Amino acid sequence: MTKSTDSARLIISDSEHDADMLYASGIFVPDAFIAIEIDAEWHGLFSPLEVDRARKNSRFSHVHLDTPLRTVAENLNRSGLASVAAAFLSEHAITRVEVPGHFPLAYADALKSWGFKVKASEGAFFPSRAIKSEQEIRYLAHAEKLTRQSMQQAETYLAACSIGDDNILRDSQSGKKVKAADVRRAIETFLIGNGAMPAHTIVACGREGADPHNIGSGYIRAHQPIIIDIFPRILATGYWGDMTRTYVKGKATPEIKKIYNTVREGQDIGLSMVKDGVDGPSIHQAITAHFDNRGFPTRMVRGKQTGFFHGTGHGVGLQIHEAPGISPRPGTLKTGQVVTVEPGLYYPGLGGVRIEDMVVVRDHGCDNLTRHKRKLEID
The missing domain is CATH 3.90.230.10 (Creatinase/methionine aminopeptidase superfamily)
Structure with a gap:
């Protein structure tokens, strides 16, 4: 994949209750996980508990184990899902993210504190829904x-x-x-x-x-x-x-x-x-x-x-x-x-x-x- 932008779209949520995450992932997951779209391709970041099922059943173009990204975040004294997302975004030279309107404030504040520009989507995150x-x-x-x-x-x-x-x-x-x-x-x-x-x-x-x-x-x-x-x-x-x-x-x-x-x-x-x-x-x-x-x-x-x-x-x-x-x-x-x-x-x-x-x-x-x-x- 050749990246052509420094921006991405980001969801951090579970798919049992978040319709946008279910629409993006196509798989029910009860705990929050990460979905990132770069150049029209969606990446799913999953824990060891869910990654194999996601590789088999999700609709993501790419499925990643989040454990290495957690290690990167911990080395920077960061924790939580926002830090895992930040590690992935940095690896892909992403500096700007668009998130759903209901994106948690704590995650947005953390990403901003680490230098990312965060913008809430105007209107529906997936108008195609x-x-x-x-x-x-x-x-x-x-x-x-x-x-x-x-x-x-x-x-x-x-x-x-x-x-x-x-x-x-x-x-x-x-x-x-x-x-x-x-x-x-x-x-x-x-x-x-x-x-x-x-x-x-x-x-x-x-x-x-x-x-x-x-x-x-x-x-x-x-x-x-x-x-x-x-x-x-x-x-x-x-x-x-x-x-x-x-x-x-x-x-x-x-x-x-x-x-x-x-x-x-x-x-x-x-x-x-x-x-x-x-x-x-x-x-x-x-x-x-x-x-x-x-x-x-x-x-x-x-x-x-x-x-x-x-x-x-x-x-x-x-x-x-x-x-x-x-x-x-x-x-x-x-x-x-x-x-x-x-x-x-x-x-x-x-x-x-x-x-x-x-x-x-x-x-x-x-x-x-x-x-x-x-x-x-x-x-």
Whole structure:
């Protein structure tokens, strides 16, 4: 390799939790390690524990054992991963590094103290992550398939429940009063058994659903909206699924039916507009205008938010929330991006309704990866 620059790109992190490091390395490593890009080739620096596995399974162009570099650092009275990175950079006559925006301050300060110029990346460290390859889309489709199947577990569980005289659901097996945790257990047991890791699955009934990120903890009551939002990570690949449905066990009130139908229509508007070249704000504004026209404006009522007060959607990939967004913020959709379309309406004292599908942006429309029926009432 002939080096043509004195600059490099640097990541120091683990790949279990850092999506950029997982994207660069293609291998899960629970402890922090080093990735350095020089002249468009990525180098991975690993401990003796991980180096052989990395040589076999990572996507790095070059994999190095970090032990000799640690010795170089120790001879300079330096320690830690930043010193190992510094030794490698010095060996390659690198004086300037670009790092992700979330790069640890302690590492940056150490590198600066040793004479390196450190610059945080403006925007995404890997803009290419927003455009998914067909292989990535297959990973996401698998994640969404398991998400869809776990939602069916929730539907089946709720269908089997009876309704007590107090309108609280009763478990079909034990006869005990049903709480959000019981529905969540049916969802998450399925996911874990199929290689997916759930995280803070939302099962929010009635008033709890007025807060979009309230995971729910109370009793599940008949004739009230139940928001179920499932977003598991596939352990083998690191990619996420994401979908939301809103149900009523029993009979929905006319008010809830009107809200539900309005949200469903709003989602249809959003789904019909998703395609290459469309700007996110236009989708969000079209849905908001529909809600306004149906009598559901977004506003503050007695100091609380009501209506549609979150974005229409977000990108999904190695992170559950990533670029691009579909919201009032500027942004244009591009072919190959994977985004959610998830409008909702929320009212304190009543609850909320949200419906979410995950789709692939295509040249002339979108491919829906969720493919799960939308129904409100469960008998």
